Amino acid sequence: MNDHYLKKIDRITAILTQLQSKPIVRAQDLAEKFEVSIRTIYRDIKTLENAGIPIIGEAGNGYSLMDGYKLPPVMFTKDEVLSFITAEKLMQHFSHESLGAHYKTAMEKLRSILKYSDKKLLENIEKQIDIYNYYPKTEDYIKNIIPTILQSIAEKVQICIDYKTVDEKISTRTIEVVGVFFEFNYWYLIAYCTLRKDFRQFRVDRILKLNKTQNPFLQEYGQINDYRKNPNANKTIVKLLVEKKIMPHLGNSKIYYGLTEEKETENGIELTFETEWISEGFPRWLITFTDYAKIIEPESLKTTMKELIEKISKNLSQYS
Known part of the structure; x- marks a missing residue:
C-alpha cells in the first residue's frame, strides 16, 4: 500500500471523527483542515457513504451523521494519549475549581476506553510530568459558578448577580453573558449589563451571589474576542x-x-x-x-x- 492511500485512509478516518464530534461539518472547513481541495473532500464523503456510513447533507451546505447512528469507540495514537496526561496536569493547576471536578470525571471516562497498553503508558508517564504554578488560586463564594455561567450562555438566559467592586461596593446586576476568559490568574466574564445598558467586565471571584433566571435574551452577541479587542471603554x-x-x-x-x-x-x-x-x-x-x-x-x-x-x-x- 503506497503513501498516497495511507494518507487517504488517515484523512477519511479523521473526517469520520469530525462527523462524530460536531453537529454539522462543512466541506470547505475540512478542505482547509487537511490542506486538500474541496473536490477531494467530496470524494472522501462519497467513500464513507459507499462504506455504509449514513451521512446527511450535500455539497455546499454541510454534512452530519444520521441521528442515533453509533460508531465503535475511537482509537487513539500514542501521541494523543500522551497529550491527555499533559492536558490533565495543566487542568489540575490552572483550571477553575468549579471545572476541575467535571474534567476529572471526563478523564476517568476517557481512560476507561483506552486499551491496556495505553493505560500503562499513562500510568508510567504521569509522574514524570508536572506544572509549577507560583500564583495562589483565587477562592469563589459560589460552588460550580463557571458551569452555571456557561449554561446561561448555552441556554441564552439572563443571570442576576451580586457583585463586589474593587472598592468594596456591592451592587445587583442582571446581565447577559457573552463569554468567559482567563487572564493573569483570574477568571473574568464579559456581559451586557441591563442596568448600565452597556457591556461590562466582571471578575468571577468577586461575584457574591448568582441566580440563573428564566428570562431569555434574543440578541446575538458574537464571539468573546470581538469584545476583548474592542471593549466599550474610554481609551x-x-x-x-x-x-x-x-x-x-x-x-x-x-x-x-x-x-x-x-x-x-x-x-x-x-x-x-x-x-x-x-x-x-x-x-x-x-x-x-x-x-x-x-x-x-x-x-x-x-x-x-x-x-x-x-x-x-x-x-x-x-x-x-
Missing part, C-alpha cells in the same frame, strides 16, 4: 519609544496594558497602546522601565510620570 492612545534591549523583559505585560502596534525604528521600538488606565495603572507599570523608554504622546502622561517620580523621590528621601 487613551499612548505611544512610547522603547530601547530594544528591554523588550524581552516586558513579556505579555505590554499586551495586558493595551498594546495595539509594535514597530521597529532606527531609534528603538515604537509601541502604541490603547489604555483605560492612564491615570494609575499604566504610569505605575511604565515606571518599572521608564529609564529605557521615551513618551511620545500624550503630554498628560509626561506630567503624570513627573509627579509620580517626584512622589517616589520624596518618599525615599526619608531614608537618607
Whole structure:
C-alpha cells in the first residue's frame, strides 16, 4: 500500500471523527483542515457513504451523521494519549475549581476506553510530568459558578448577580453573558449589563451571589474576542519609544496594558497602546522601565510620570 492511500485512509478516518464530534461539518472547513481541495473532500464523503456510513447533507451546505447512528469507540495514537496526561496536569493547576471536578470525571471516562497498553503508558508517564504554578488560586463564594455561567450562555438566559467592586461596593446586576476568559490568574466574564445598558467586565471571584433566571435574551452577541479587542471603554492612545534591549523583559505585560502596534525604528521600538488606565495603572507599570523608554504622546502622561517620580523621590528621601 503506497503513501498516497495511507494518507487517504488517515484523512477519511479523521473526517469520520469530525462527523462524530460536531453537529454539522462543512466541506470547505475540512478542505482547509487537511490542506486538500474541496473536490477531494467530496470524494472522501462519497467513500464513507459507499462504506455504509449514513451521512446527511450535500455539497455546499454541510454534512452530519444520521441521528442515533453509533460508531465503535475511537482509537487513539500514542501521541494523543500522551497529550491527555499533559492536558490533565495543566487542568489540575490552572483550571477553575468549579471545572476541575467535571474534567476529572471526563478523564476517568476517557481512560476507561483506552486499551491496556495505553493505560500503562499513562500510568508510567504521569509522574514524570508536572506544572509549577507560583500564583495562589483565587477562592469563589459560589460552588460550580463557571458551569452555571456557561449554561446561561448555552441556554441564552439572563443571570442576576451580586457583585463586589474593587472598592468594596456591592451592587445587583442582571446581565447577559457573552463569554468567559482567563487572564493573569483570574477568571473574568464579559456581559451586557441591563442596568448600565452597556457591556461590562466582571471578575468571577468577586461575584457574591448568582441566580440563573428564566428570562431569555434574543440578541446575538458574537464571539468573546470581538469584545476583548474592542471593549466599550474610554481609551487613551499612548505611544512610547522603547530601547530594544528591554523588550524581552516586558513579556505579555505590554499586551495586558493595551498594546495595539509594535514597530521597529532606527531609534528603538515604537509601541502604541490603547489604555483605560492612564491615570494609575499604566504610569505605575511604565515606571518599572521608564529609564529605557521615551513618551511620545500624550503630554498628560509626561506630567503624570513627573509627579509620580517626584512622589517616589520624596518618599525615599526619608531614608537618607
